[in-house]
Amino acid sequence: MENVTTRTYSMVWLWLIVLTGIEVFLGYIHVPLAMLLVSVIGLSIVKAVLILAYFMHLKFERLSLILTIVPAMVICILLFLVFFPDGFRAFDLKSFR
Amino acid sequence: MNQTLTTNWSGGVSPFGIGHKKLGMWLFILSDSLTFGVLLMCYGYVRVASEAWAKPFTFSPSIIFSTVMTLCLLTSSLTMVMAVTASAQGDRSKLVKWILATIAAGLAFVVLHLIEWNHLIAEGLRPFSVPAEWGATASPMFGATFFAITGLHMLHVLSGVIYLGVTAARKRATHEDVEICGLYWHFVDLVWMFVFPLIYLLSIKY
Numbered sequence: 001m002e003n004v005t006t007r008t009y010s011m012v013w014l015w016l017i018v019l020t021g022i023e024v025f026l027g028y029i030h031v032p033l034a035m036l037l038v039s040v041i042g043l044s045i046v047k048a049v050l051i052l053a054y055f056m057h058l059k060f061e062r063l064s065l066i067l068t069i070v071p072a073m074v075i076c077i078l079l080f081l082v083f084f085p086d087g088f089r090a091f092d093l094k095s096f097r
Numbered sequence: 098m099n100q101t102l103t104t105n106w107s108g109g110v111s112p113f114g115i116g117h118k119k120l121g122m123w124l125f126i127l128s129d130s131l132t133f134g135v136l137l138m139c140y141g142y143v144r145v146a147s148e149a150w151a152k153p154f155t156f157s158p159s160i161i162f163s164t165v166m167t168l169c170l171l172t173s174s175l176t177m178v179m180a181v182t183a184s185a186q187g188d189r190s191k192l193v194k195w196i197l198a199t200i201a202a203g204l205a206f207v208v209l210h211l212i213e214w215n216h217l218i219a220e221g222l223r224p225f226s227v228p229a230e231w232g233a234t235a236s237p238m239f240g241a242t243f244f245a246i247t248g249l250h251m252l253h254v255l256s257g258v259i260y261l262g263v264t265a266a267r268k269r270a271t272h273e274d275v276e277i278c279g280l281y282w283h284f285v286d287l288v289w290m291f292v293f294p295l296i297y298l299l300s301i302k303y
Binding site: 020040044064083 | 112113114115123127130131133134135136137138141142144145156160164167168171172174175177178179182276279280283284286287290291293294295298299301303
């Protein structure tokens with residue numbers, strides 16, 4: 001905790017809210033679904049990194065722990081995103097939606 | 098090689114620089130993220146494989162409602178880091194206050210979530226059927242993915258609230274115990290950062 005001040009945490013919190021606001025705004029202005037998918041996933045990954053690095057303090061842990069946790073998290077995120085790209089193909093295949 | 102092993106493992110030095118309990122929580126978080134990862138993967142599969150997917154969430158009030166829920170959870174993460182900071186300073190009364198604030202925000206999330214569930218169930222959403230007005234071709238699996246993913250997440254929030262309460266009540270809880278509790282709580286927040294856009298924002302009514 002030595003190197004992180006309350007101010008840093010508040011800034012991270014503020015950024016998380018701003019990024020959530022952008023996601024909701026994109027939904028509000030009805031950007032096309034495919035673009036919405038890519039942008040909210042991108043923004044969510046940024047939010048996940050902020051939470052892991054600052055709130056979960058991973059940025060300040062020993063490198064061995066970072067190298068254990070981060071690749072596993074990356075693989076997990078890739079795992080659950082595996083079918084979403086098929087959504088783009090499915091838009092063209094479907095005769096009606 | 099032998100030299101490395103000896104210096105890292107045999108001299109009472111932990112290779113990760115954290116205690117065994119904290120390492121245990123990190124390993125639990127990895128396995129739990131796989132649980133949620135698999136559920137979200139199934140959601141992606143079912144959604145892509147369906148002919149049509151219901152988009153029932155109107156911006157107002159549904160999305161605004163779930164955004165408020167997101168804010169509750171984000172704020173509870175901030176109060177949790179404040180609790181950990183208070184614990185690092187050895188200020189027990191401040192620690193308990195911040196943990197109580199975290200519990201309050203977590204409970205607010207659960208209550209709002211249950212109100213939302215209640216509305217959807219009243220509308221006619223069931224695990225394996227959707228209300229007729231959501232469209233005749235709409236996949237009946239909407240309810241299954243929605244209730245499974247948000248339900249498991251809500252269960253995690255509730256367990257987290259109990260875990261926080263126990264940590265606050267335990268006078269013998271060390272600073273590391275509070276940190277570990279914080280790790281769990283932030284993880285629950287982290288999961289919601291993916292559940293909220295994928296389940297809610299991608300199902301906004303157009």
